[in-house]
Amino acid sequence: MQGNPEYVIPKFEASQELSSVSLCTNVVNMRKNLESSATEEKESSLNSNKEYLTPGTEKDTNLCKASVESASQDFIGESPILKPKKLATTGPDPSRPPCRKAKDIRRERKEAKLAKLAQEALTRGESPMETKQCKMPNTQKVLEDFISEPLPENPAHTLEVKLVRSQPSSAEFQHTFKMAHQVYEMYQIKIHGDTPSKCSEPQFKRFLCNSPLEPWQPHIGPPQGYGAFHHQYWLDGRLIAVGVLDILPHCLSSVYFYYDPEFSFLSLGTYASLREIALTRELQRRVPSLKWYYMGFYIHSCPKMRYKGRYNPSFLLCPETYSWIPIENALPQLDAAKYSRLNEDAAAVDENGQVDISKIRVLYRQDLMRYGRYHALNPGADDEEEVREYATLVGAKCAYSLFLYRS
Template sequence: MKYSIVEYMPKYEGYYCGYCKGNNTNHSTGMWAHCLLVNDYQELIDRGWRRSGQYCYKPKMTVTCCPLYTIRCDAANFKLSKSQKKVLKRISKFLRDGSRSSRCDSEEKGGLDSPGVGMDSSKPQCKKAKLIRLEKRLMKLKQIQASKDDEPIRHSSGEKSLEEFIRESANENFPNQLELKLVRCSPQSVEFTETFDVSHSLYQKYQAKIHNDSPMKCSKEQFKRFLVHSPLRAEERSVEGTDDTIGYGSFHQQYWLNGKLIAVGVIDILPKCVSSVYFYYDPDYAFLSLGTYSSLREIEMVRSLTNLDPELQYYYMGFYIHSCPKMRYKAKFLPSFLLCPETYTWNSVEKSKPKLDVSKYARLNEDIRAENDNTIINLGDVLVLWRNVAMTQETYKHKSRANDDSQVMEYAQRVGRRAAESMLLYRP
């Protein structure tokens, strides 16, 4: 039988916060994941945990300076906003005619993309672009009538869907061609190994330009620890009633423009979601708002996987900090939901915002009677690994004479009952 194996690190010492720049104000608990089954990691992220390489951490929400709320989008019911449509149109226009202007359709994404300022001198080109897009839509409609199999998916309102926007940009006659490749990074696939050097070089360029990191801080070893090594055990599962399979685990989704790698999205594919881990891109292409575009492509991925497994329907965007301007773009992918830090239920981001306007930390579930039954722990049922043997905490105590119930209970309460009874907690 396969198990997840984790090593708990209970210390709460404060450390530097990269969001508010506070010293010794960031508090969390963590654990080193030697290996994680995807089902167990799904349980963990639904309880407010997140991984960075093989290190998993959970903020101490009531004391940390910037409470981090897990945020997810219901991809199956996702609705494009006006600004997101502009990003898709900008990508399509660039692929069609090489246009590098971002002033017609500016989009703020994570505080990294600057919107245009003042009168737009290129307005005539915008009007022309609208005509081009109109002609393109008419041509597309003719193609649809000629081939029912290629009929685009539309919402009941008749609005163009995400899939149709993406399909329109994938025209083999365009002078610029954008190709997405999904490669497994752990264990490393042949495709990943062959592109490792160019991917690392792109990461270095991004970190230097966007985060002012030195080359030493972006070494190959650091890159591997941060974005390549993963505790998730790769799995392939058959789709019932079909010949299809779904691959779970950690991947790099590569964006190739005319044979050049311009962006990489690091993602985890789990039983109920695609979880975004990190994204880096060539700063020379910042005008394309690639961060927003990658999120849209990852939502598209979720929607395609939902067709194979209806339970896999969410797009996890990591953490949301209401007071951080660079995080606001996440709340624009609607409908999105925040994880209540007390009941571990999902709550509409729109309904949660007023609470977070008043206080950084808030119970988001409005039902004052709601509780989380996954917190109820029978300490004797917690699984541990001692001397390479899996056993319950009760058996471990009897054999080792250890007196660590308080630490094991703290661990179990943080990961939740189901994970505590499924994963193996390493004991020295």
């Protein structure tokens, strides 16, 4: 048979003993060295009583026969031991982090959690030694556990999340404004099909940067204060997504979210919602009244908004009674019709919608008054229906506290 001279596969004759095994190997590259002894080997083989394995056809001109007199070192039993040439290696790649065993990583994570439990025990005035010796509780992980889970050494990627004030714009917001606008422009063009003229910097400022909210930072409140913010997501030093947020005394409101379409495979909308929920819970620990997370409008027929209905517990606002309905009760009605009264109680009404328009506050000629007095001063004013619609939209609580401007 033909083969590489360094890797020879022997052929056995059934009637031969181990000492008379013959090998057929390709010796084209060795032919010149053997020509001088070819005649002598031929005569020796003719005078020998041993049988040799011969080539199968006359075309095997590149084959020769060689006898193995002693195979005790090369064979064990009836199986050959092949000795391939060892390839030279250069060792591990120095540019990559060294491989680590999974059990070592798990042990380090466990030690980190035990250290955290010990610190919490010290805070409570308990003995940390008892905490270290006890087994870790086998409890289900919460959202914060996944977000704050320690990374391995030399991670392939790093993610940094920053909360920067947008109105009035902070120094960091101004420094990253160009990058934020570029991501917004790519998102609007790719995802929503907008033209570049609709994604200009002035339009971006009007839509997502300018806010009527005044900054407020009381002594008892979140460290960054209340107002309008941008939640920036940086992957390996590159801005890939931005969440536009309003932080208010009773809630965190998600105004808008946009991302670089190149990273759409990461499901950034879902991830950002989880991060915003975690932020709301963090703020709630500082300000107990801040306990709601508003995700904005929900359009059931819009596939881009379906992810908002995957969180539990969640509630949708009934458009007629303005009461909050569990989303699992509301979705079947939205499947049946695009518009639906979500509150199934036929007797329920908007308690905040019963407004006495004569008590609505009005700002008229730099003077504050009730609408009843304003109407008495202007008997010809034909705006009663307009004022009534305004009161219905804002509700009694706002109608009695806001000022309706009349010229």
